[in-house]
Amino acid sequence: MTTRRWGAVAATAALALGLGACGSSDDGGGSGSGGGSNGIKIGIKFDQPGLGLKKGNDYTGMDVDVATYVAKQLGHEAGDIQWVQAPSAQRETLISTGQVDLVVATYSITDSRKEKVSFAGPYFVAGQDLLVRADDSSITGPDTLDGKKLCSVTGSTSAQKVKDKVPGVNLQEFGTYSECVAALVSNGVDALTTDDTILAGYAAQDQYKGKLKVVGQPFSEERYGIGLKKGDTALCQKVTDAIKKMIDDGEWQKIVDANLGPAGYKPPAGNPPTPDACS
Amino acid sequence: MGDILSNYDILGAFWVTIQLSVLSAVGALVLGTVLAVFRVSPVGVLRFLGSFYVNTVRNTPLTLLMLFSILGITYILQIPFSQEASRNAYWWAVVMLAVYHAAFVCEALRSGVNTIPAGQAEAARSIGLTFGQSLREVLLPQAFRGAVAPLGSTLIALIKNTTVAAVILGTAESAGLLAQITENEGASLPTFFIFALGFVILTLPLGVGITSVSRRLAVKR
Numbered sequence: 360m361t362t363r364r365w366g367a368v369a370a371t372a373a374l375a376l377g378l379g380a381c382g383s384s385d386d387g388g389g390s391g392s393g394g395g396s397n398g399i400k401i402g403i404k405f406d407q408p409g410l411g412l413k414k415g416n417d418y419t420g421m422d423v424d425v426a427t428y429v430a431k432q433l434g435h436e437a438g439d440i441q442w443v444q445a446p447s448a449q450r451e452t453l454i455s456t457g458q459v460d461l462v463v464a465t466y467s468i469t470d471s472r473k474e475k476v477s478f479a480g481p482y483f484v485a486g487q488d489l490l491v492r493a494d495d496s497s498i499t500g501p502d503t504l505d506g507k508k509l510c511s512v513t514g515s516t517s518a519q520k521v522k523d524k525v526p527g528v529n530l531q532e533f534g535t536y537s538e539c540v541a542a543l544v545s546n547g548v549d550a551l552t553t554d555d556t557i558l559a560g561y562a563a564q565d566q567y568k569g570k571l572k573v574v575g576q577p578f579s580e581e582r583y584g585i586g587l588k589k590g591d592t593a594l595c596q597k598v599t600d601a602i603k604k605m606i607d608d609g610e611w612q613k614i615v616d617a618n619l620g621p622a623g624y625k626p627p628a629g630n631p632p633t634p635d636a637c638s
Numbered sequence: 639m640g641d642i643l644s645n646y647d648i649l650g651a652f653w654v655t656i657q658l659s660v661l662s663a664v665g666a667l668v669l670g671t672v673l674a675v676f677r678v679s680p681v682g683v684l685r686f687l688g689s690f691y692v693n694t695v696r697n698t699p700l701t702l703l704m705l706f707s708i709l710g711i712t713y714i715l716q717i718p719f720s721q722e723a724s725r726n727a728y729w730w731a732v733v734m735l736a737v738y739h740a741a742f743v744c745e746a747l748r749s750g751v752n753t754i755p756a757g758q759a760e761a762a763r764s765i766g767l768t769f770g771q772s773l774r775e776v777l778l779p780q781a782f783r784g785a786v787a788p789l790g791s792t793l794i795a796l797i798k799n800t801t802v803a804a805v806i807l808g809t810a811e812s813a814g815l816l817a818q819i820t821e822n823e824g825a826s827l828p829t830f831f832i833f834a835l836g837f838v839i840l841t842l843p844l845g846v847g848i849t850s851v852s853r854r855l856a857v858k859r
Contacts, residue, residue, distance in 0.1 A: 447821060448817070448820045448821065448825055449825065451824040451825060452824075452825050471822060471823055471824070472824065475824050508723055509723075513804055513805070513807075513808050513809060513814045513817050513818070514808075514809050514814055514815070514816075514817030514818030514819075514820070514821050515818075515821060516821060516822070518808070518809070518818075519818065519822075529721075529722055529723050529724075530723055530724065530808070531708070531723035531724075531727065531806075531808075532727075532806070532807070532808030532809065532814070533705075533708075533805060533806065534804070534805040538705065538709065538805075541709060542708070542709060542713055545709070545713050545714055546713065547708070547709065547712065547713025547714075548713075548723075
């Protein structure tokens with residue numbers, strides 16, 4: 360009881376801190392919406408072109424398509440899905456407080472996250488890469504970053520990894536990737552680093568088409584999984600089966616091509632992945 | 639909780655917060671005093687400049703000023719403090735914090751000037767002091783003493799507003815480090831409490847001190 364109450368306090372604090380993250384989930388308290396309806400609540404990113412993007416009432420991107428497919432396998436039609444915004448810092452809290460049933464939001468499977476939530480998948484293997492201006496041929500990978508200005512998001516895994524890999528890198532950190540892209544286009548920085556999927560999404564945006572390119576030398580492995588309540592092995596098994604089916608029947612390839620293809624992006628080695636066993 | 643304390647340089651991050659606070663507080667005090675003098679000066683153009691500055695800067699979001707300093711001034715206007723991105727962001731954060739809070743310091747001082755009875759300024763002029771002399775010898779010393787409490791509130795606001803610098807400064811500063819810990823370890827109550835406690839330690843004694851100082855320094859009339 361006490362733990363649950365603290366959980367609710369934490370959720371409230373997280374929501375308050377995350378500003379504007381609210382809006383969509385107003386039945387608060389997580390008092391089980393199971394009832395008679397056949398709804399499912401899925402957390403996605405609302406601001407990542409190519410992965411999870413909200414435009415008006417339309418949701419597009421690879422994560423959205425994967426989530427829709429998986430939900431269908433679980434017996435939920437596309438119309439029954441309630442999309443909830445899941446910013447990176449709030450994903451664990453959204454799951455553990457029951458505000459969402461699944462999180463499909465560029466959610467890398469890591470050991471420290473596994474302590475708080477369970478994962479099904481991976482459904483995609485991304486890698487950290489570099490985004491540069493299309494006419495810049497001097498940057499071909501992390502080894503060529505000497506004397507270059509690099510941009511990433513404050514506190515992100517990508518920023519930490521590049522600091523480890525290239526000690527003394529000249530790194531500008533901003534609050535969001537959009538600012539990095541703006542800085543890259545205005546020649547303020549020479550490269551932007553994070554998961555190649557996210558980079559491909561920006562490169563494919565209409566206003567940047569032809570101006571930016573992904574280098575294509577991934578130097579890490581990010582295994583995107585579907586986050587769900589810790590210990591719910593039954594649900595995990597169902598979601599894993601759905602992912603396997605999606606890969607086998609060719610739907611996976613279609614989803615990847617449709618969402619990340621326009622940027623000339625090819626999934627790196629290791630794709631399509633074999634989902635881990637549920638534990 | 640123990641490993642969060644040992645794995646991350648939380649003290650270092652708060653040290654940067656303190657540096658930002660002290661440097662920009664000094665800058666804001668100097669600039670704000672100049673602006674306050676502008677606003678009470680007998681020259682119309684200076685009064686206009688002073689109020690124009692205050693109304694513009696006070697009504698601009700600090701986040702916007704921070705981003706402008708990097709995306710606008712450093713990248714487009716090409717005026718960097720340093721070629722090293724983190725140094726450059728650090729000094730621009732100090733400048734923008736000072737520029738922003740100078741507007742509030744100015745208004746606090748002007749309210750301090752307004753507590754002085756008009757007769758004192760008239761008396762100063764009538765014994766032959768120039769505007770500069772009456773400001774230095776009569777008005778400003780009393781204005782500072784009367785404005786200790788609002789200046790203190792501005793300082794506390796400044797200390798907490800240093801967290802806005804995280805949008806350009808990265809993880810060197812406390813709010814940026816909190817973002818990194820949340821990214822790695824997930825959101826947890828102990829982490830929030832550690833950072834909240836850090837700010838309480840910085841600001842609470844300050845508030846108590848300011849109240850007693852303002853009471854002691856208040857001009858008895």
